[in-house]
Amino acid sequence: MKKLLILSGKGGTGKTTTAAAFIGFAKAEAFADCDVDAPNLHLVVQMDTKPEQTTYYGSQKATIQPEKCVGCGLCANTCRFHAIRFEAGRYAVNEYACEGCGVCAYVCPQQAVTLEADIAGIQALYRGKRVFSTATLRMGRGNSGKLVAAVKTALSEAAPDKELAIIDGSPGIGCPVIASISGVDMVLIIAEPSLSGFSDLKRILKTAAILGTRTVVCVNKADVSLENTEAIEQFCEAHGIPFVGRIPYDHQASMAINVGMSLADVPCPARDALQKVYAQTMKQLQGGAA
Amino acid sequence: MKIAVLSGKGGTGKTFVSVNLAVATQNATYIDCDVEEPNGHLFLKPEHIQANPVHTLLPDFNTDKCTGCRKCVDFCRFNALAFIKGKPKVFPEICHSCGGCVLVCPAGAVAEHGHPVGRIEHGAFGDVSVVTGVLNLGEASAVPVIRAALAEGLTGERHTVIDCPPGSGCPVLESVSASDYCVLVAEPTAFGLHNLQMVVEMVRLLKKSCGIVINKMEDPYEPLEGFCRQSGIRVLCRIPYSETLAKLNAAAQIAYEHDESSRVLFDTLLQRIEAEVKL
Numbered sequence: 001m002k003k004l005l006i007l008s009g010k011g012g013t014g015k016t017t018t019a020a021a022f023i024g025f026a027k028a029e030a031f032a033d034c035d036v037d038a039p040n041l042h043l044v045v046q047m048d049t050k051p052e053q054t055t056y057y058g059s060q061k062a063t064i065q066p067e068k069c070v071g072c073g074l075c076a077n078t079c080r081f082h083a084i085r086f087e088a089g090r091y092a093v094n095e096y097a098c099e100g101c102g103v104c105a106y107v108c109p110q111q112a113v114t115l116e117a118d119i120a121g122i123q124a125l126y127r128g129k130r131v132f133s134t135a136t137l138r139m140g141r142g143n144s145g146k147l148v149a150a151v152k153t154a155l156s157e158a159a160p161d162k163e164l165a166i167i168d169g170s171p172g173i174g175c176p177v178i179a180s181i182s183g184v185d186m187v188l189i190i191a192e193p194s195l196s197g198f199s200d201l202k203r204i205l206k207t208a209a210i211l212g213t214r215t216v217v218c219v220n221k222a223d224v225s226l227e228n229t230e231a232i233e234q235f236c237e238a239h240g241i242p243f244v245g246r247i248p249y250d251h252q253a254s255m256a257i258n259v260g261m262s263l264a265d266v267p268c269p270a271r272d273a274l275q276k277v278y279a280q281t282m283k284q285l286q287g288g289a290a
Numbered sequence: 291m292k293i294a295v296l297s298g299k300g301g302t303g304k305t306f307v308s309v310n311l312a313v314a315t316q317n318a319t320y321i322d323c324d325v326e327e328p329n330g331h332l333f334l335k336p337e338h339i340q341a342n343p344v345h346t347l348l349p350d351f352n353t354d355k356c357t358g359c360r361k362c363v364d365f366c367r368f369n370a371l372a373f374i375k376g377k378p379k380v381f382p383e384i385c386h387s388c389g390g391c392v393l394v395c396p397a398g399a400v401a402e403h404g405h406p407v408g409r410i411e412h413g414a415f416g417d418v419s420v421v422t423g424v425l426n427l428g429e430a431s432a433v434p435v436i437r438a439a440l441a442e443g444l445t446g447e448r449h450t451v452i453d454c455p456p457g458s459g460c461p462v463l464e465s466v467s468a469s470d471y472c473v474l475v476a477e478p479t480a481f482g483l484h485n486l487q488m489v490v491e492m493v494r495l496l497k498k499s500c501g502i503v504i505n506k507m508e509d510p511y512e513p514l515e516g517f518c519r520q521s522g523i524r525v526l527c528r529i530p531y532s533e534t535l536a537k538l539n540a541a542a543q544i545a546y547e548h549d550e551s552s553r554v555l556f557d558t559l560l561q562r563i564e565a566e567v568k569l
Contacts, residue, residue, distance in 0.1 A: 008300075009327050010300065010301060010327055010329070011299065011300010011301040011302075011327075011456040012299060012300040012301010012302060012477070013300075013301060016481060035457075036459075037456070037457030037458055037459045037462075038298050038299055038300070038456060038457050038458065038484075038485040038488060040299070040480075040481040040484055040485065043480050043481065043484060044480075059367070060367070078389070078393070080387060080388050080389055081388075096460065096463050096467075099386050099388065100367060101367055101368070101386060101388030101390055102365065102367050102388075102390060103388050103389060103390045103393060106365070106390065106393060106394065107393065137458070137459055139458050139459075139463075139488065139491055139492045139495065140458065140459065140460060140462075140463040140492060140495075141459060141460060142433070142459065142460035144459050145430060170457070171300040171301075171326075171327065171456050171457075172324075172326035172327055172432075172455065172456070173326045173327065173425065173427060174326045174425060174429070174430055174431065174432045174461075175430040175431060175432075176459075177326075178428075178430055192301070193540060194539055194540040194541075194542070195332050195540070195541065195542035196305065196327075196329035196332055196333075196539075196542060199327075199329065199332060200327040200329070203326075203327060203427060206427045207427050207428060210427060210428040211428075221536075224536045224537065224540050225537065225540035225541070228540055249536075251508060254478075254479045254508075257479050257480050257481060258479055258480050258511060260480065
């Protein structure tokens, strides 16, 4: 299975819109949404099956049993995450700050601290002719990289024979992005022609390079600044990164999303440009088998 | 007054709103907590920057003292330690710096050293104090850098605008916890609404008061308008999509300084936020 991941560094450049269009063009039968912090792909890929939902457990969380606690404060003083506070006359764990390291339980002289399983998200897997793996991280939970890895594993296990998988990534360069990049064949980066977009593009390109993954770049909303688009294209050329096309700003893109459609099904300038970007990207994906 | 600006979805205009609010507020501090992709400094172009590294702690094993008892390896819940050739070895990218291995070692063989994960840049743009957290490339956890940025910026009684990362995971929570009012920037699309609902849930759990800014408005998106009405959250302002703003944004120019209608808009927004905070 060839895995194509769509990333951007900066948020809101059009990752999900592009992923949904590619799924349409390729008639892809395997796809995943790795933006577990703010998933959206399910809103625009019309699935005709119901998903199997599974609970995702993250790090355990500490709980202090008040009847055993003598209020010595050793746990609060030892916790590196400032997760234990003295509130209303007793020590209590802030579940959002606790990383489940177990140090508090180790230092407590009263054995008043236990570590409990914690639901950190929900995974959803749509099976059938088309397989779609997605997940939602529970609010304020960490370890999203582990959930991203679980989303990808679920896809590979449910659709081992599919030739192509299209994976929608998350913004940024941190934990979930690093987990998304691991094991994919190529990354398509959707850049925005703003100075912020350019700065973020450079950071995500370097991150992908550190992880040793091939990248190609396109620019979305190119007409907002042809000058910056030109600069991005030249930057890619100078660094030997294939530039796979420009997509114009198109009001119909958000209109398509708002009615739950993929741009692949809406005739408009952005669709025509995306189709060319798709063809170029597939050529790179097939050609450069590493 | 500490205002957090967040959105769930990326690219809705958090930095645009934060930067212009900070400029509209006199003597404000702007803190960029989107440490994975910090952009506020591109607009504010701060001068006199002082940069300080952010470190997390990693264990060092003294092989002379280590008896090979494995207690540290067994204790580590993150599987960041492996037992290789009778000695423990750390995988830095998985270590959470909890200090557990130091505590459990009966031979006193574990010490810690600082490992750089990012930096805090502190400068000034006119009367705006600009604090930027920058995560090093290839580092997984943004949280230590966000904590350091907040610690650097949240001093004294200055008005503060916190530009949060996208999403609703732990880095966002860390940024929002420090605020006393949240501005939620939403885009009038199905994606924008879906992610707005996620952050509203978070803000409510943290018991913060909040208001909504609808950005890049073309036609009203009825499901978003309906959500705002039903949730009872005030729409603080609607910013129309305009080519002028898109071009200023592309060139990293501050709208408040170059566009009269933006100046009026952000002055009004600031007054409305101040009125909300006083309630």
